[in-house]
Amino acid sequence: MVAQTPNDALVRCRNLAHEYGEGEARVFALRGLDLDIYAGQLTLLVGPSGCGKTTLLSIIAGILRASHGDVTVLDTALQTLSGSEKTEFRRKNVGFVFQQYNLLPELTAVENVAVPLIVAGERRSVALARGRELLASLNMGHRANARPQKLSGGEQQRVAIARALVHHPRLLVCDEPTSALDERTGHAIMELLYGVAVDPERAVLVVTHDSRVFAFGDRTAYLNDGQVVRVEARTGPRPAIAPLAKQPTP
Amino acid sequence: MLWIALKMLVGNRGKYVGMIVGVSFAALLIGQQASVFFGIMWHTTSQIREVRDADIWVMNPNVEYIDDIKPLRDTDLYRVRGVEGVAWAVKYFKGGSRARLDDGQYQQVVLNGVDDATLVGAPRDMIIGSVDDLRKPDAIIIDDLGYRLIWPDGPFELGKVFEMNDRRAVIVGVCRIGKTFQAFPIIYTRYSEATAFVPVERKVLSFVLAKAQPGEDSQEVCRRIEQQCGLRALTRKDFCWQTMYTYFTKTAIPINFGITMLLGLIVGAAITAQTFYMFTLENLRQFGTLKALGTRNSTIMRMVVFQAVLVGAIGYALGIGLSAIFGDVARSTARLAFLMPWPVFAGTGAAVLFIIILSSVLSVRRVLQLDPSAVFQGF
Ligand SMILES: Nc1ncnc2c1ncn2[C@@H]1O[C@H](COP(=O)(O)OP(=O)(O)OP(=O)(O)O)[C@@H](O)[C@H]1O
Ligand SMILES: [Mg+2]
Numbered sequence: 260m261v262a263q264t265p266n267d268a269l270v271r272c273r274n275l276a277h278e279y280g281e282g283e284a285r286v287f288a289l290r291g292l293d294l295d296i297y298a299g300q301l302t303l304l305v306g307p308s309g310c311g312k313t314t315l316l317s318i319i320a321g322i323l324r325a326s327h328g329d330v331t332v333l334d335t336a337l338q339t340l341s342g343s344e345k346t347e348f349r350r351k352n353v354g355f356v357f358q359q360y361n362l363l364p365e366l367t368a369v370e371n372v373a374v375p376l377i378v379a380g381e382r383r384s385v386a387l388a389r390g391r392e393l394l395a396s397l398n399m400g401h402r403a404n405a406r407p408q409k410l411s412g413g414e415q416q417r418v419a420i421a422r423a424l425v426h427h428p429r430l431l432v433c434d435e436p437t438s439a440l441d442e443r444t445g446h447a448i449m450e451l452l453y454g455v456a457v458d459p460e461r462a463v464l465v466v467t468h469d470s471r472v473f474a475f476g477d478r479t480a481y482l483n484d485g486q487v488v489r490v491e492a493r494t495g496p497r498p499a500i501a502p503l504a505k506q507p508t509p
Numbered sequence: 510m511l512w513i514a515l516k517m518l519v520g521n522r523g524k525y526v527g528m529i530v531g532v533s534f535a536a537l538l539i540g541q542q543a544s545v546f547f548g549i550m551w552h553t554t555s556q557i558r559e560v561r562d563a564d565i566w567v568m569n570p571n572v573e574y575i576d577d578i579k580p581l582r583d584t585d586l587y588r589v590r591g592v593e594g595v596a597w598a599v600k601y602f603k604g605g606s607r608a609r610l611d612d613g614q615y616q617q618v619v620l621n622g623v624d625d626a627t628l629v630g631a632p633r634d635m636i637i638g639s640v641d642d643l644r645k646p647d648a649i650i651i652d653d654l655g656y657r658l659i660w661p662d663g664p665f666e667l668g669k670v671f672e673m674n675d676r677r678a679v680i681v682g683v684c685r686i687g688k689t690f691q692a693f694p695i696i697y698t699r700y701s702e703a704t705a706f707v708p709v710e711r712k713v714l715s716f717v718l719a720k721a722q723p724g725e726d727s728q729e730v731c732r733r734i735e736q737q738c739g740l741r742a743l744t745r746k747d748f749c750w751q752t753m754y755t756y757f758t759k760t761a762i763p764i765n766f767g768i769t770m771l772l773g774l775i776v777g778a779a780i781t782a783q784t785f786y787m788f789t790l791e792n793l794r795q796f797g798t799l800k801a802l803g804t805r806n807s808t809i810m811r812m813v814v815f816q817a818v819l820v821g822a823i824g825y826a827l828g829i830g831l832s833a834i835f836g837d838v839a840r841s842t843a844r845l846a847f848l849m850p851w852p853v854f855a856g857t858g859a860a861v862l863f864i865i866i867l868s869s870v871l872s873v874r875r876v877l878q879l880d881p882s883a884v885f886q887g888f
Contacts, residue, residue: 316885353803361794378510378802383512
């Protein structure tokens with residue numbers, strides 16, 4: 260069992276606040292929010308539209324600088340990092356899964372998966388080989404050379420998950436990974452995330468308002484109007500997951 | 510990362526071809542307008558370039574261009590001949606006259622009087638007739654475009670006659686010369702005839718044509734002529750430049766063509782900028798995703814500039830090539846003003862590249878600031 264004391268939280272948010280715009284147009288997206296996220300768990304972030312989920316995710320992932328408060332990820336205080344240091348931080352530590360997959364349309368599936376390694380300076384042949392291996396372990400080996408538009412939504416999201424994991428990030432952030440998919444496919448994607456992403460070393464943060472996948476959260480943080488109103492740990496057992504080969508270790 | 514930039518670019522064939530067509534068109538437009546402009550400037554010097562035997566032009570100190578006739582004294586010829594380094598010097602008359610045609614109409618013409626003895630300054634490229642026939646009484650040679658201006662139909666014929674200053678002029682030859690800035694017929698005759706074809710008050714020496722002795726630097730000889738005679742002396746090349754410069758700075762006509770060239774530049778720039786700005790904007794989320802995944806700003810800039818330079822170079826090559834072909838056809842079929850010296854190539858290339866890089870860098874600024882909405886809203 261993974262320790263769950265606040266001290267070894269992989270992500271720690273304290274009194275986090277964020278506002279967009281200025282003056283008349285000012286929008287308070289986060290209003291003094293505390294949240295801890297632990298490795299070895301899948302944490303769900305749920306709440307109504309506009310409550311600040313994506314904003315919080317962007318701040319934790321080092322994309323957006325919070326207006327106020329502290330956010331510490333892997334013992335790094337993100338608000339102290341410069342822009343290029345944050346880029347470096349994301350490259351090393353964060354994997355991204357997007358609602359619209361955000362695969363580069365002109366690259367094949369395996370090339371898309373290889374992108375984070377290439378960004379990190381890996382040789383193209385090595386990166387592609389690693390990508391192919393990972394896609395095969397996600398039962399996507401046969402689609403490795405297809406362009407994204409030739410893939411179904413579920414297949415594209417599998418490719419996106421492979422891309423998010425290929426460089427073994429300690430933090431995986433997913434914004435609405437199932438919202439563009441039908442229920443069965445969404446379920447399969449959550450199973451996949453559970454099966455390959457959750458790892459004792461890694462925290463997985465999934466933003467969703469898709470109640471069909473709530474059962475997959477080890478912990479669920481409920482957001483409303485820019486604040487965490489409730490955090491619940493799952494009481495029942497994890498959903499049964501179809502066995503899938505684990506990602507090859509580095 | 511550059512191979513990713515390349516794939517983003519060529520992966521979407523329709524967009525890629527569209528962009529290249531856009532940039533080609535811009536380069537074509539800019540190169541074409543610039544060439545027409547240079548061609549027109551070049552035409553202003555054609556009367557200087559036609560005189561091939563002489564390499565030095567001596568003129569009144571106040572003359573600023575070839576069509577700017579201010580008289581020399583007849584004795585100036587002998588003074589020029591006396592300057593050290595001058596191999597020979599001859600008289601050259603240039604002036605305007607009016608031809609009275611059979612039907613009583615008048616036509617303004619440009620009259621060139623060449624040295625009676627040597628015929629220095631006479632045309633070389635005869636279509637019919639012979640230069641030596643200029644020695645016959647009342648003989649003139651006319652340029653082919655001028656001939657056509659007066660007699661639009663039928664083959665070229667020798668022996669046609671018109672009057673200038675109440676004197677008979679007989680056509681003994683038709684020549685081909687470089688197109689001039691003004692569209693008047695160009696008439697060649699002997700100096701002594703030319704001065705008879707104009708009213709008394711214009712019987713003046715316009716230029717002295719000279720040649721430097723072998724081994725003498727003609728520029729140096731010009732300097733000596735200026736010092737010793739108090740006249741203006743220019744090499745053929747310098748006189749060409751001086752003429753173009755004067756037309757450029759002192760008349761409105763080249764400025765009008767310059768405005769056309771500028772318009773070509775602006776329209777071309779707008780097309781190029783629009784094309785690539787749109788392309789980069791459409792790719793904004795892709796760049797945003799790459800940025801989210803940890804791509805450095807400098808790398809993203811490199812990718813965008815790489816795409817810009819590639820599209821710019823291909824588009825430029827096609828556009829300037831088409832422009833050159835167009836110019837060749839236009840020049841040989843219609844003798845339109847068209848000149849593509851290297852500054853046209855370099856300038857068009859620089860303009861296209863500058864515009865395309867500027868527009869792409871401007872459009873990618875948003876990625877560099879990494880707006881999360883650009884990343885999380887998907888493509
Ligand atoms: N770039 C922005 N500029 C101005 N306001 C913004 C911006 N991004 C988000 N907001 C506002 O901040 C608030 C929180 O937005 P956010 O995207 O974090 O909500 P969300 O919980 O992810 O919503 P959804 O479920 O619709 O994705 C909303 O009121 C939104 O309109
Ligand atoms: Mg959102």
